[in-house]
Amino acid sequence: MADEVEVAAEEGTEPEVETEQVETAYGVPVTETRGERVLHPTADELVATVAALKADGFATLLDVIGVDYLTHGGRGDLPATITPQRFEVVYLLRAHIKHEIIRVRVQAEANEPVVPTLFDIFPGAETPERETFDMYGINFDGHPDMCRILMPEDWDGHPLRKDYGIGRIPVQFKGAPTRR
Amino acid sequence: MTATEDLTNTTSTDGAPALEDLVFEGSERVFRRGDDSAVLRMSEAEVAQLAIDAPNVALETNTDERTIMNMGPSHPSTHGVLRLVLELEGEVVKRSKPVVGYLHTGMEKTAEDLTYLQGATNVTRMDYASPLFSELAFSLAVEKLLEIEIPARATWIRMMMCELNRMSSHLLFMATNGMDLGAVSMMIYGWREREEVLRFFEMVTGLRMNHNYIRPGGVAADLPDGWTDEVQRLLEMIPPRLEEYDILMTGQPIWRERLQGVGVLNSAEALALGATGPVLRSTGFAWDLRRDDPYLAYDEVDFDVVVGTYGDCFDRYAIRLNEIRESMRIVQQCLDQMPKGDYRVQDKKVTPPPRARIDESMEALIHHFKIFTEGFKVPEGEVYAAVESPRGELGVYIVSDGGPKPYRMHVRGPSFINLQTLPHLMYDGLLADGVAVISSVDPIMGEVDR
Numbered sequence: 001m002a003d004e005v006e007v008a009a010e011e012g013t014e015p016e017v018e019t020e021q022v023e024t025a026y027g028v029p030v031t032e033t034r035g036e037r038v039l040h041p042t043a044d045e046l047v048a049t050v051a052a053l054k055a056d057g058f059a060t061l062l063d064v065i066g067v068d069y070l071t072h073g074g075r076g077d078l079p080a081t082i083t084p085q086r087f088e089v090v091y092l093l094r095a096h097i098k099h100e101i102i103r104v105r106v107q108a109e110a111n112e113p114v115v116p117t118l119f120d121i122f123p124g125a126e127t128p129e130r131e132t133f134d135m136y137g138i139n140f141d142g143h144p145d146m147c148r149i150l151m152p153e154d155w156d157g158h159p160l161r162k163d164y165g166i167g168r169i170p171v172q173f174k175g176a177p178t179r180r
Numbered sequence: 181m182t183a184t185e186d187l188t189n190t191t192s193t194d195g196a197p198a199l200e201d202l203v204f205e206g207s208e209r210v211f212r213r214g215d216d217s218a219v220l221r222m223s224e225a226e227v228a229q230l231a232i233d234a235p236n237v238a239l240e241t242n243t244d245e246r247t248i249m250n251m252g253p254s255h256p257s258t259h260g261v262l263r264l265v266l267e268l269e270g271e272v273v274k275r276s277k278p279v280v281g282y283l284h285t286g287m288e289k290t291a292e293d294l295t296y297l298q299g300a301t302n303v304t305r306m307d308y309a310s311p312l313f314s315e316l317a318f319s320l321a322v323e324k325l326l327e328i329e330i331p332a333r334a335t336w337i338r339m340m341m342c343e344l345n346r347m348s349s350h351l352l353f354m355a356t357n358g359m360d361l362g363a364v365s366m367m368i369y370g371w372r373e374r375e376e377v378l379r380f381f382e383m384v385t386g387l388r389m390n391h392n393y394i395r396p397g398g399v400a401a402d403l404p405d406g407w408t409d410e411v412q413r414l415l416e417m418i419p420p421r422l423e424e425y426d427i428l429m430t431g432q433p434i435w436r437e438r439l440q441g442v443g444v445l446n447s448a449e450a451l452a453l454g455a456t457g458p459v460l461r462s463t464g465f466a467w468d469l470r471r472d473d474p475y476l477a478y479d480e481v482d483f484d485v486v487v488g489t490y491g492d493c494f495d496r497y498a499i500r501l502n503e504i505r506e507s508m509r510i511v512q513q514c515l516d517q518m519p520k521g522d523y524r525v526q527d528k529k530v531t532p533p534p535r536a537r538i539d540e541s542m543e544a545l546i547h548h549f550k551i552f553t554e555g556f557k558v559p560e561g562e563v564y565a566a567v568e569s570p571r572g573e574l575g576v577y578i579v580s581d582g583g584p585k586p587y588r589m590h591v592r593g594p595s596f597i598n599l600q601t602l603p604h605l606m607y608d609g610l611l612a613d614g615v616a617v618i619s620s621v622d623p624i625m626g627e628v629d630r
Contacts, residue, residue: 034324034563059204059451062566063592065577072581077561090577092564092592096467103564123210124454126219127600135288144213145221150281150629153224160289 022079026052029079038103040082043115046106050121053093058102061122062092064129066136070110070162078105086110087138091118108138117143135160207448210604218607220248220267220275227265245269253282257360257615260625264602264614271611276603280596283629291589295555296322299586301392303576306591307627308389310349312342313569314576314591314627315394320475321565321576322396325558326530332477333521334398339476340411340514341384341393342567343507347418348377349570350500350507353622354425357497360619361438363429373421380410397531398524411515415508422504430498439494443605443617446491453604454597457572458503459621462488462495469568481513493620500622503570530556555584571595571622593627 022029026049028041041049050061067088069075075084085107093102108115117140118125129140130149137158140146148155157164203211209218222230227248252263261282267275291302299322303314316338323330355370378388383404385391393400429435445455447463460467468485470478486502488495524531532551533544560582566575572594579588598621605617 033561034327036564060454060456062454062456062573062575063577063590063597065590067579067588072579072587074560074581090562092575092577096472099473101473101564101566103562119213120211122454123452124597124600127596128454131596144217145219147223148281150284152281159286166286166289166293 022081026056029081031077031079033077036101036103038077038105040079040105042082043106043108046104047116047118047121049104050091050093050118053102053104054121057095057097058093058100059096060094061118061124062094062101064118064125064132065090065092066132066138066160068136068160068162082107085113087113087136089115089132089138113138114141115139116141119144134158137161204448204452206446207452210449210452215275218275218603220265220277220603222265222277224279246274251614253279257618259356259618259623262599262618262623262625262628264618266606266611266614268611273606273609273611273614276606276614278599278602280599280625280628283625285630287630288589288591291586293585295584296396296558296586297551297555299589300395301390303589303591304390304392305626306593306630307569307571307574307595307624309352309624310345310570311390312338312345312394313567313574315392316342316476317565317567317569317574317576317591318589319394319396320567321563321578322558324563324565325561325578325580326396327559328397328525328527328530330398330525331522332519333402334523334525335476336514336518337399337403337523338394339478339481340511340518341381341399342476343510343514344377344380344411344414346507346570347504347511348374348381350504351377353500353570357619357622358429360615361435363435366425366428369421369424369428373418376414376417380407380414383407383410395524397527398522402523403518408515411511415512415515418504418508422501425501430501436494439497439616439620440492441490442493442609442613443620444490444492445601445605449604450491450601453600455572455601456594457569457598458496458499459572459598459601461486461499463491464489469566469573473566475565475567480517481510483507483510493616496620496622500570557582557584558586566592569594571624571627572598591627591630593630595621595623595625595627596630599623599628 024030025037026039028039028045028049031038039049067090068086069088070086078084087108089106089108091104106115115138117129127149129143130147132138133140133146134148134150135158147153151159230248247268249266249268251266252258253261263279265277265279266273287302287306291299294302300315300318303318304311306314351370351374355367358366358370381391382388384407385393445463447465450460450463450465464487466485466487471485483506486499486506488499532548537544538548558580560580562579564575564577566573573592574594575592577590578586581587602617602621606614
C-alpha cells in the first residue's frame, strides 16, 4: 500500500493503481463520475492528500462546500471502504497545466463534525471554510479565525442544515376568533 | 500555533511533501497567521471590547499609534454593502478585515426548494451585474447531470448573450471605477454605454436584468426579428466610445499616478488565495476558462486572453477595458456564424411543448402542467460546472438525489473568493488607495453574500 502511494505521488500517474476492491490515487480511494475524478480520504488523511495534490500541480483550491446528507436517500457513489456520514465537505482543486479539476470529499460525523483546516496549504481556504462552518456547523481544526461570516455573530443554529426550517415569519396579528 | 505544528507532523510521514515546501516562492505573506498577517482576525465582539478597553491596551502593548476604524457598510466606494474593519497607522492601512453578509438571503437554501426550471430565476439574482453567467453555470451543471446535448443555435445564442453581458458588466466597472477615483464624469459615460447593451437584453429577454433567459435545455426564446441590426449597431457604437475612455483615463497622468503600483499582488499569492478572473490575470498568469477549459463553443471562436504584468490596479483596469474589445470580437463572430436550428433541446423530459400544441392536445397540456408544477426529475449524482464570468471562475455545484429539486446547490462566487485578496492588496497602502483597491477587485455583493 505504501509503495503504491509513493508511485502515485512520484509519477503523478492516473488512478490505475488497482487494489482488491477499490481504486486508489494519491493513497486514497478514488471514484470517477461524469469524467471527473473524486478522491475520498478520511479526515485524518485529508491534509496529506491535499498536500500531495498541490505538489502534483493542483495549484488552486477553488472552493470548500458543505453538504448535509440527512434526508438523502442513497449514497451509492461512495467507495466501499468509506462509511457514509451525515456531513460531507467537498474541496474543489484545479490543476492549471494538466487542465484538470478534482474533487475531494471528506465525511464528517453528525454530532461533532470536525475536519482539519487547509489554511496552511491554501490560505484561500480561510473564507470558504468559515462559510461552511457558518452554514453547517462543521468545525475546521486549526483554522486561524473560526467564526461566522454570513450570519450575525450571535446567531443560533446553522441555516443550511436539513433539519433547520426554511424561514417563517411569526404571525403578529391573527384573525378574530370565530364561534366554531 | 500548536495546530500548525500538529498538521506539519501528520504530513511529514508516509512520503507526502512537507507543508513548508508547498509555499510557492513569493507568496509567504499570505500564509501568515499571527499579527504580522494582513488579515485582521478579530470578531466584532473583540473590536467592540477593544473600544471599551482602548486606553489600557494602548499602555500595555504599545500600539498607541494604531487605530481601528470602520468603513462601510454603506460607503459610496464599497459597491453595495461591503464593510471593512481597518487597522490604521496614521493614514496607512495595516491589517484589515472585510465583513460581509449584509445581503445574505439564503439563496442556496431557497434553491433546495425550487425545481430545476425555477432554479435559474434564483441564481440570476446573485451576480446582478452579470446575471446571464449565473444562469449559464447553473444550466450547464443541470445539463451535465441530465447528460443532454443542447442544439448549436442555443449554444451560440448563449455565447453571444454572455459576451454582451461581459461587456455591460465591464462597462459598469468602468463607470464605478472612474467614480471611485474622482473621474466623476466617467460614471455617466460608463452607464450610458451599459444602458445601450441592456436595451438589447430587454429586446431579447424582456428584462434589463435578472433575465431568466438561459435555462436548462437551451434558452427561453429565440432571438427576435431585427436582432442582427441591433447587435451591429452596438458593435459600431462602442469602439469609438472606448477610444474616448482611453483619452479620458488610460493616458492621463493623474489616472496613472492613482493606479500604477497600487494594490500589488503576484501570481503565487493570487493562486494561493484562490483568486480568479482579472485579479489573477493582472499578475501575468494567463488563465481564462474560455480558452483553457472551453465550454459552449469558445473553441470555435477567435479571441485573446488579456493579461497584465505588475498585478496592480492599473493592470486590472486595463484588462477589463481590453476584455470589452475582445468580447466584441467574439460577438462579431457570433453574428457572422450564428447557426440555424432550434433554440432549445427537443427532449420531452425537460422541454415543455410549444404553446400552440397545448390548444390541440390533451397530452401536451398534461405534459406542460407536469413540467411547470412538479418539475422534471434529474438523475442522482453530483456535478460541478464552471464558467468564466467577468469577475472570475463562477461555478455551480449540485447534488441531486434523483428528485425534481436540487438536494444541494452551491455557487462558487468569484467575488466572494476574490475578496480574500483585499487585505493583502491594501496592506501598507494609503487609506485613499484602499478605495482604488476595492474598486479594482470589483466585488458584487449580491454574489458575495448570496
